[in-house]
Amino acid sequence: MEERRRILIFAYFFPPQGGAGVQRIVKLAKYLPAEGWDPTIVTARAGDYWMADEGLAAELGPRVRIVRTPAPTGLALLRRLSPAAAGHGRPLRSSTGAIRRLRAVASWMLVPDSYLGWLPFACRAGEVLLARERFDWLLTTSSPDSAHLIGLRLAARHGVRWAADFRDPWTRRLSFRPPTAWHRRRHEALENAVLARADLVTFTSEETRRDYAGRVDARIASRFAVVTNGYDEEDFAALDGVEPPRAHFAIVHAGQLNPERPARPFLLALRRFLELRPAARGRARARFIGPAYVRDREDVARLGLEGAVSIEPALPHREIVRAMRSAHLLLLMEHESERGGLVLPGKIFEYLRAGRPVLGLLPRGAAWDLIARLDAGRCCLPGDTEACAAAISAWFDEFERGGALESRLAASALEPFERKALARRWAGLLRSHDRR
Numbered sequence: 001m002e003e004r005r006r007i008l009i010f011a012y013f014f015p016p017q018g019g020a021g022v023q024r025i026v027k028l029a030k031y032l033p034a035e036g037w038d039p040t041i042v043t044a045r046a047g048d049y050w051m052a053d054e055g056l057a058a059e060l061g062p063r064v065r066i067v068r069t070p071a072p073t074g075l076a077l078l079r080r081l082s083p084a085a086a087g088h089g090r091p092l093r094s095s096t097g098a099i100r101r102l103r104a105v106a107s108w109m110l111v112p113d114s115y116l117g118w119l120p121f122a123c124r125a126g127e128v129l130l131a132r133e134r135f136d137w138l139l140t141t142s143s144p145d146s147a148h149l150i151g152l153r154l155a156a157r158h159g160v161r162w163a164a165d166f167r168d169p170w171t172r173r174l175s176f177r178p179p180t181a182w183h184r185r186r187h188e189a190l191e192n193a194v195l196a197r198a199d200l201v202t203f204t205s206e207e208t209r210r211d212y213a214g215r216v217d218a219r220i221a222s223r224f225a226v227v228t229n230g231y232d233e234e235d236f237a238a239l240d241g242v243e244p245p246r247a248h249f250a251i252v253h254a255g256q257l258n259p260e261r262p263a264r265p266f267l268l269a270l271r272r273f274l275e276l277r278p279a280a281r282g283r284a285r286a287r288f289i290g291p292a293y294v295r296d297r298e299d300v301a302r303l304g305l306e307g308a309v310s311i312e313p314a315l316p317h318r319e320i321v322r323a324m325r326s327a328h329l330l331l332l333m334e335h336e337s338e339r340g341g342l343v344l345p346g347k348i349f350e351y352l353r354a355g356r357p358v359l360g361l362l363p364r365g366a367a368w369d370l371i372a373r374l375d376a377g378r379c380c381l382p383g384d385t386e387a388c389a390a391a392i393s394a395w396f397d398e399f400e401r402g403g404a405l406e407s408r409l410a411a412s413a414l415e416p417f418e419r420k421a422l423a424r425r426w427a428g429l430l431r432s433h434d435r436r
Helices: 020-035 074-081 096-109 116-132 147-158 181-197 206-213 264-276 294-302 317-325 347-354 366-373 385-400 411-417 419-434
Strands: 005-010 037-044 065-069 137-142 161-166 200-203 224-226 249-254 284-289 309-312 329-333 358-361 377-380
Touching: 005 020, 005 116, 005 147, 020 037, 020 419, 037 116, 065 116, 116 147, 137 147, 147 161, 147 181, 161 181, 161 419, 200 206, 200 419, 206 224, 206 366, 249 317, 249 347, 249 385, 264 284, 264 294, 264 329, 264 358, 264 385, 284 317, 294 309, 317 347, 329 347, 347 358, 347 366, 347 411, 358 366, 358 385, 366 377, 377 385, 411 419
Parallel strands: 005 037, 005 137, 037 065, 137 161, 161 200, 200 224, 249 284, 249 329, 284 309, 329 358, 358 377
Antiparallel strands: none
């Protein structure tokens, strides 16, 4: 019988924190044991984060060990030093201006990011574990980018193989705006050190892998691989009978909005649709489920969409999945830019499995190409209000005719994105890079 293998994973975002960034490692840890791997997760103690999902940790079996460490953040420091700077009386996480101020302060003082305070505590925990136990691999996952500095410190010192997982690009991230040339060079130096030292580097889209491969030599690029995000079939097992409402046309956006991905492009299109189809007012409703900013709520009011749009708090993941199945149309948005084209959001795979058509307000790139290739919906550029309004109108017509608005996606096309299959891919990559 083959000996079980062990992997030490460093993931800042982990239950009871919630949100899209948590899903990748939770589901990997859930299904790796079936592939012969026992994960130990080093993570931050629950602190100041705006999304929580207490139920996710219950999915993990007895072979998954969790080690929690202190993790002071730049957000906590900002609140302590200057409460006024942290939102001028507004909740910090809902204030676009406050987030930008936090990012500005962090970009000057904390390289690579405002989670740098976790580094010494996580490294200390890793030192203790590696000194007393054998691990076959380390895995660090970003964001935050500072997580990879843990692998940079520990892998060589302890002679253990290291996988660096980029859930988001580093210097190609949408929000990456270093304040000076020195800061840019420092970020690039750290990023290049990670790429050069890691035994395996994973990305969530082929577009991101190609983008990185074009900036390094072939030897480094040969260690690059793609492991997309995905969906967990167990999350959908009890939802096959869930249907959208018949009384109104339901549009759902699941997940947080942010300064680079505001609701406004969709809101403008929805307003235009209602101008063209006034009889649809009161019958078409859009739900944004997840953290949002004051600006997004103000845009709803400015555009006269209070009765047509609701912005709701984040829900536990299983409830989010149910909301997807209860929609007629699922909304996916990304920033219209070259960087935005690299992004393949994690929720797209759950959207696809939910079986509802996807309306993408996207730049041409990873997400647009996947939706087009799978014939899973329709994409428009975020600034093309008329095209987006026309797409909403066409789906509304189908709703009016009593159509099911089911996706035309074949079930077999989704199988590579199921979390069990992705865990097998991870296990295969780790085995293949053992020999390099």
